Amino acid sequence: MRLNLIFIIIVSSMGSLLILISHKNSPVLSSQSQTQQQDRPHSPQIDNSDSEKNDEKATTANNDPQLSPLNLPSKENSNTESAQPTSDRTRAEESSFSIAVNGKKYDIASLDEADAERLSETLSQQQFKEIKTVILSPSESEVKRHSYLYFLMQMKQAGVSSLYEIVKSEIPQFEFQNNPHSQDARKKTLELSLRIAALEALDNLATIDPQVRSYLSQINQSKSVSDHPILNYLSSLSLASGKPGKLHRALEAIINEKEAL
Amino acid sequence: MRTKKIRIRIPQLFSSLFLLFAFMLIQMKSHASASKIADAKACINKSLITKTLSHLTLHRWTESAQSWEKIKPTTLCDDNSIEYKTVKALIYLKKIEDQSKNNGNSFHSLVFKEGPLSFFKSRVKNIYFEPKEQNFCRELTLAYVLTKEKNAIHICTGSPISNESVVSISSVLIHEAHHNRGFLHVKCTHGIYFELEKLKNRTNSLSCDNDYESQGSYGLNVSYLLDILKITKNPIHQQISRQTAIAHLLTNFNKLPMGIQRGNAVASLEKKAVYFYPYASSLPHDNKKKTGTHYIPQKKPTPSSATKTILDANTPYFSQNDPKVITVNKNKLYFYSDSEEVLVYNHNTNLFIATDPFSRMYKSMFDENTRKTLIDVFYPNLDINYGCFLFQKSLFCKQEDSSNTHQIQLTHLEPHGFYIYKNATTRRDFYLLLDKSGRSYQLPNDFSTLSKMNENDINNDPYFSSKQKNSSLELLSLWAVSPLSSSSFLREVFTLPSQNILMKINSESTWILGLFYWSAQIEAL
Incomplete structure (x- = not known):
């Protein structure tokens, strides 16, 4: 009887283990890390509370169990644990992404400049490269790419090199981009908007850091920029006048002009 | 003794196995229930659907029946499907409409003046999710309207919009809804589509608005995004709406800012x-x-x-x-x-x-x-x-x-x-x-x-x-x-x-x- 009981316990444990594995692979949870599963509040149905919550400036660390697409270990850990982007589920209502640094999760939308600068000090070059890769990857979601770009922009000087690489990176070609009503055409617009945002960030930084001007002066040398009339024009604004910050003023003027109508 | 013991244990073993399978069955059943709960997490809240989708009908083409069937939004649980994302975008329109009522900002766009969801629903009564094989859905076309119809938009299910933000998807809905009031595009005279039309002799490709001031579909799209910029506190949404608006202003209008x-x-x-x-x-x-x-x-x-x-x-x-x-x-x-x-x-x-x-x-x-x-x-x-x-x-x-x-x-x-x-x-x-x-x-x-x-x-x-x-x-x-x-x-x-x-x-x-x-x-x- 005792043997039977032990046998039952062993086999039922295996069954539970099998069930657990099966559960992990279910479509709903497969995109989330183990930690996220523990953190994520269980609710029977998704409502728009996520987006409402994320539309507010939230607190920073450990507050938001959303997705952790890029686990960014600290510099000290980088030798043993490389940053690995995990596959993630993208939902339309998601409005920002979290990153994990030093075992803590941070909602990017909630990071202020001081937070971002502090976090940037713990990132390795490899991790900066991975952030840039996400931003330049057309297969990643719009929110994720903009979130990571926002993170770079908030870092100020630490993000300059990556921002520079983003601006001068070649805009990818999409199969149906010539169809203006296609998804591919929208992708093309997204690619342009990311580069304009990065360029504007550099232009702003040049007002406080003269060294950034040397980056700006080299942007036109990139074929991808010089071949794109709009990017070419925007990138020349600061330099032609010798007034950093002019691109930002120009873009603000463009918006103000339309809002004044 | 040994023989005896064996004789005693065989029935015990069978009974143990029976108990084991019974236990596993219970476990499996409870797992199935857990999975159901997990799946249900992705479904859209019924009360939100009720508040948002009244007077809107969603249709899906069924290949087997060769006919349109009405979609029950409460059954939409695949958060990667275009139908799901469309409904979520409509809920977003409802959300920002509610927010705008309590917001002190003066809004610029007709969309916000009427209320984003109200704007959409006054122009669209039916949303048709078209199969990707449909003629107008070629080349990953996202959505379109037919001028002969009224109050309908067509969304192509072949378009992988899973990567788009809710801000962007909602702006597509606003853009298409505006077409229903007669705002059509014109040929581009600058920018990428102008070049493409010339190169490919695509004389029928109407890809621009003449100017922002006329508030055609692109113009309204931009003014909608600029109002989103005012109302949202989320910096990522602010960045998306601002930069997308700027990119449109520089590429989709014949008159540049x-x-x-x-x-x-x-x-x-x-x-x-x-x-x-x-x-x-x-x-x-x-x-x-x-x-x-x-x-x-x-x-x-x-x-x-x-x-x-x-x-x-x-x-x-x-x-x-x-x-x-x-x-x-x-x-x-x-x-x-x-x-x-x-x-x-x-x-x-x-x-x-x-x-x-x-x-x-x-x-x-x-x-x-x-x-x-x-x-x-x-x-x-x-x-x-x-x-x-x-x-x-x-x-x-x-x-x-x-x-x-x-x-x-x-x-x-x-x-x-x-x-x-x-x-x-x-x-x-x-x-x-x-x-x-x-x-x-x-x-x-x-x-x-x-x-x-x-x-x-x-x-x-x-x-x-x-x-x-x-x-x-x-x-x-x-x-x-x-x-x-x-x-x-x-x-x-x-x-x-x-x-x-x-x-x-x-x-x-x-x-x-x-x-x-x-x-x-x-x-x-």
Whole structure:
């Protein structure tokens, strides 16, 4: 009887283990890390509370169990644990992404400049490269790419090199981009908007850091920029006048002009 | 004993296995329940659906039945499906509509004035999710409307919009809904789709709005995004809405913001100046060169040949000093050189030159103070055997190939500039002298007639004294504001030629293609 009981316990444990594995692979949870599963509040149905919550400036660390697409270990850990982007589920209502640094999760939308600068000090070059890769990857979601770009922009000087690489990176070609009503055409617009945002960030930084001007002066040398009339024009604004910050003023003027109508 | 023991244990083993399977069955069942709960997490909240989707019907094409079936939104649980994302975007419209009611901001877009969801529902009653094989859904088309229908939009299920934010998806819905009120696109006259239409001869491709002010579907899209920028506190949504709006403003409108114009850089033979020359891209058949009218070639020069040309010519680069704005002929050009020479266009070489007798005379005949008042210049051509400098207080002309000159003092006139006009019948050029009040005077084509004239002859000319509707100056101003709105007028203009050249931003930068954008308003910021 005792043997039977032990046998039952062993086999039922295996069954539970099998069930657990099966559960992990279910479509709903497969995109989330183990930690996220523990953190994520269980609710029977998704409502728009996520987006409402994320539309507010939230607190920073450990507050938001959303997705952790890029686990960014600290510099000290980088030798043993490389940053690995995990596959993630993208939902339309998601409005920002979290990153994990030093075992803590941070909602990017909630990071202020001081937070971002502090976090940037713990990132390795490899991790900066991975952030840039996400931003330049057309297969990643719009929110994720903009979130990571926002993170770079908030870092100020630490993000300059990556921002520079983003601006001068070649805009990818999409199969149906010539169809203006296609998804591919929208992708093309997204690619342009990311580069304009990065360029504007550099232009702003040049007002406080003269060294950034040397980056700006080299942007036109990139074929991808010089071949794109709009990017070419925007990138020349600061330099032609010798007034950093002019691109930002120009873009603000463009918006103000339309809002004044 | 052993045998006995075995006999005893076999039934026990069976009973144990039975118990084990029963236990596993219970476990499996509980797991199935757990999975159901997990799946249910992705379904959309019923109360939100009720609040949002009233008076809206969603349809899905069923291949097996070859018919449309109504979708029950509560059954939408696949958060990667386009139907799911569409409903979530509609819920987002509801959310920001509620937010906007409690927001102190004054909203700019019609969308927010009506309320985003109300706006959509007043224009759309039916959403059809089309199979990707459907004709209009080719090439990853995202959504479309049919003009013969009312209150319906079609969304292609083949489009992988899973990567788009809720802000972007909702803006697509707003864009398409607006089409239902008759706002259609027009052909692009600049930007990527203009180039593509030319290259691929896609004459039916309507990919732009004329301008933002008309608030067509792109215009409304942008104003919607700018209002999102006001209402959202999420910095990522702010970044998406702002940068997307800017990208649209720079690519999807024929009239660019802040007076940005597309043009070419043109270089002087003296290698001292580069000018901005507006690009008359809106003209029909503008890839054909017509007599008397120059169209900038669309084909970009290969980097090697262009570089060679320019480097050989030692083309000047933009000065970092503020450019002096001058008008040459009817075109506003931006003089980036410190040179005090007037550069004039030579028909034979297609270049601005400063070494011919006409321009050399400029430096020798006029003192510095007079040179500072230079407004405009035209150069002799096949139809007119003299050239003139227009100063604030005088008109000075010189006969071609002779030393004969004639000066008219302008004490009453406030000159604005010259305008070269080609007579549509005779195909001959003639020059108009424009004044600041909008009047124009046709200068004679031969120097002998001109040499007998004074200011009174101009002032007393009946054509000149009566300010006319659509005078040349008004047309000129119109052209300056919106070169696209007066294409028939432009067709008659003898425009300055230019070449595709390379230019430099500063002495350290590399050569870049001369075709570029420019805005006096932005320059002044």
